[in-house]
Amino acid sequence: MNVPQLIWLEILYRKLSFAQALAVLVVAVAVSVSTVLVVRSHQLKAEAHVAQLNDEIRKITKNMGFNIDILPKEVNLSDLYANDFGEATMPFDLVKRLADSREIVTINHLRPSLIRKVRWREHDRDVILMGVSAVVPWTHRKNPKKPLEPAVPEGKIIVGAVLAEQLNLKAGQEVVFRGEKLILEKVYPSRGSSDDITVWIDLAKAQEMLQLPGRINMIQALECNCASIDRLGEVRAEIAGVLGGDVQVIERSSIALARAEAREKVKAQGAASLDQMQQHATKQTVLLAVAVSAIIGLLMFINARQRRYEIGILRAIGASTRQIILLFVGKGLLLGFTGAILGCLAGFAMGLRATANLAAESQIQLSAGDLFVPELVAVVMVATIFLTALASWIPAVTAATQDPAVVLSQE
Amino acid sequence: MNLDLTKITLNYQRGEHVVRAVHDVSLTVAAGEFVAIQGSSGAGKSSLLLVAGGLLRPTEGQVKIEGQDLYEQPSEQRAAFRAKHIGIIFQRFHLLPYLSVRQNILTPTLAVSLPDAEVRAEQLIAKFGLEHRSQHQPSRLSAGECQRVATARALLANPKVILADEPTGNLDRENSAIVLDAIRAAVDAGSAAILVTHDEQAAARADRVLHMRDSQITTSEQVATE
Numbered sequence: 001m002n003v004p005q006l007i008w009l010e011i012l013y014r015k016l017s018f019a020q021a022l023a024v025l026v027v028a029v030a031v032s033v034s035t036v037l038v039v040r041s042h043q044l045k046a047e048a049h050v051a052q053l054n055d056e057i058r059k060i061t062k063n064m065g066f067n068i069d070i071l072p073k074e075v076n077l078s079d080l081y082a083n084d085f086g087e088a089t090m091p092f093d094l095v096k097r098l099a100d101s102r103e104i105v106t107i108n109h110l111r112p113s114l115i116r117k118v119r120w121r122e123h124d125r126d127v128i129l130m131g132v133s134a135v136v137p138w139t140h141r142k143n144p145k146k147p148l149e150p151a152v153p154e155g156k157i158i159v160g161a162v163l164a165e166q167l168n169l170k171a172g173q174e175v176v177f178r179g180e181k182l183i184l185e186k187v188y189p190s191r192g193s194s195d196d197i198t199v200w201i202d203l204a205k206a207q208e209m210l211q212l213p214g215r216i217n218m219i220q221a222l223e224c225n226c227a228s229i230d231r232l233g234e235v236r237a238e239i240a241g242v243l244g245g246d247v248q249v250i251e252r253s254s255i256a257l258a259r260a261e262a263r264e265k266v267k268a269q270g271a272a273s274l275d276q277m278q279q280h281a282t283k284q285t286v287l288l289a290v291a292v293s294a295i296i297g298l299l300m301f302i303n304a305r306q307r308r309y310e311i312g313i314l315r316a317i318g319a320s321t322r323q324i325i326l327l328f329v330g331k332g333l334l335l336g337f338t339g340a341i342l343g344c345l346a347g348f349a350m351g352l353r354a355t356a357n358l359a360a361e362s363q364i365q366l367s368a369g370d371l372f373v374p375e376l377v378a379v380v381m382v383a384t385i386f387l388t389a390l391a392s393w394i395p396a397v398t399a400a401t402q403d404p405a406v407v408l409s410q411e
Numbered sequence: 412m413n414l415d416l417t418k419i420t421l422n423y424q425r426g427e428h429v430v431r432a433v434h435d436v437s438l439t440v441a442a443g444e445f446v447a448i449q450g451s452s453g454a455g456k457s458s459l460l461l462v463a464g465g466l467l468r469p470t471e472g473q474v475k476i477e478g479q480d481l482y483e484q485p486s487e488q489r490a491a492f493r494a495k496h497i498g499i500i501f502q503r504f505h506l507l508p509y510l511s512v513r514q515n516i517l518t519p520t521l522a523v524s525l526p527d528a529e530v531r532a533e534q535l536i537a538k539f540g541l542e543h544r545s546q547h548q549p550s551r552l553s554a555g556e557c558q559r560v561a562t563a564r565a566l567l568a569n570p571k572v573i574l575a576d577e578p579t580g581n582l583d584r585e586n587s588a589i590v591l592d593a594i595r596a597a598v599d600a601g602s603a604a605i606l607v608t609h610d611e612q613a614a615a616r617a618d619r620v621l622h623m624r625d626s627q628i629t630t631s632e633q634v635a636t637e
């Protein structure tokens with residue numbers, strides 16, 4: 001005769017009682033797990049909504065454009081402010097030097113361009129020609145940013161709203177620009193600036209048209225809004241550290257700053273909402289955990305308390321305290337382990353079902369993998385097993401340390 | 412093994428009152444001696460038996476078996492000693508409801524290693540006429556059968572001291588005889604035994620009969636041998 005044998009025989013004898021205790025345990029664990037999953041799914045959806053909102057704000061505000069212009073040192077700023085660009089040029093290589101540098105951290109989106117006021121001979125009018133390339137990727141940065149403005153593909157042309165309207169141009173049609181046949185890629189909506197009379201083509205094509213191979217006259221960038229007090233000063237210092245005195249840096253537009261601030265605001269608001277939700281969820285989960293712990297603890301305590309008579313008998317025939325505690329805690333562990341596993345499985349099934357209903361109401365889909373939290377399973381398993389063992393241990397150890405005759409006489 | 416009880420007093424609290432269950436009782440039961448204790452209800456017989464068996468710590472006094480004071484031993488050691496050397500038969504049987512007859516008889520092996528326990532259990536089952544009941548649980552047994560199981564369990568480890576509390580109280584004459592014969596046989600084989608009983612015929616199987624009244628032993632008489 002040994003303790004595991006006694007545990008097994010007792011369970012077989014009180015099958016219904018064991019099944020009832022197991023059922024209560026499974027329900028308690030399942031409700032806890034499913035509640036946590038539902039709360040988590042709400043949270044993940046809220047996070048996704050905030051991310052979506054951020055992205056939409058980014059898309060809405062991206063047309064506000066770049067706010068840092070890096071110009072050749074020879075550019076006269078008076079001319080620049082009068083014409084929106086300066087005549088002086090600089091080598092394309094400067095962009096590469098910036099992109100390859102590890103020291104530049106306060107700006108994003110390096111876009112080289114070549115700008116000139118030119119005659120669109122075919123339509124007999126002046127326009128601003130902007131040759132642009134794709135954003136030059138940073139050599140040492142991970143997770144590249146989405147481009148603010150896409151590059152103009154070779155053989156394509158983009159025009160501003162006023163030009164398109166006045167010249168009756170439609171996206172997709174073929175246009176001839178200074179002798180080059182190009183397809184009109186798209187028409188930018190009105191921006192209320194010189195962009196409305198601007199023509200964008202591929203940088204290489206512009207350099208060829210203007211006979212300025214390898215030259216650019218502006219590098220546009222976006223300040224990352226991560227500098228501290230003297231933002232422009234810090235950007236200038238960084239760029240000077242890489243390019244020396246070959247360039248000058250100006251902050252072009254306060255609109256771009258407003259853009260960054262708007263995005264920061266949305267981000268902060270989203271984070272605050274998520275934090276609030278997290279706190280609320282944590283309170284709910286803690287309350288639930290306390291209630292479930294009380295149920296499990298009480299269940300096991302009553303079970304062990306009802307079996308004091310057996311403890312008295314076993315003590316009377318000479319069983320040790322250790323054996324008696326093992327007998328009760330062993331059953332508690334078995335019940336806790338089985339209940340925790342079945343409860344987790346049932347809880348995940350219930351949680352996924354509830355989440356599927358929520359997903360149907362919203363645009364955001366969550367997979368089982370998104371909701372599966374190994375830490376939750378570990379905590380539920382350990383807590384349930386610990387609680388069942390503890391709740392069995394307390395009455396067992398109390399009865400086992402009393403005189404057997406006292407225990408037997410009380411029953 | 413001799414059982415020596417010296418100046419045993421047992422008081423317990425009931426509400427605000429202290430109840431005196433046993434008062435200043437001294438008693439020696441020698442190996443191979445069978446002592447019966449008689450007396451009215453509440454005289455302290457069962458309490459004295461529980462104290463003798465190491466199941467209830469006395470307020471004062473010593474219980475020695477072969478010179479070893481039971482209550483000087485830590486509780487775990489006392490339990491182990493009890494498992495090895497003391498067999499206790501309760502009036503209310505105290506069988507584990509989820510074990511079969513055979514398994515109940517073998518429960519002492521939980522506490523003490525008995526190499527021939529299985530064989531011994533089979534012998535006891537046969538001796539007490541329980542072969543047809545060996546796989547049955549206590550709920551399916553009669554009172555007489557339960558008491559035979561309880562007696563077999565108490566005798567499994569061949570204890571040197573046997574303590575029986577009204578073992579025939581619920582039994583008919585035939586079952587009483589079976590239980591008493593078994594105790595007598597163990598005594599004849601060298602065990603010391605104390606039997607608490609109201610039954611005159613049961614007491615007559617003992618070597619000596621003690622009478623208790625008001626928590627004390629009042630008389631002691633030798634039983635005449637036929």
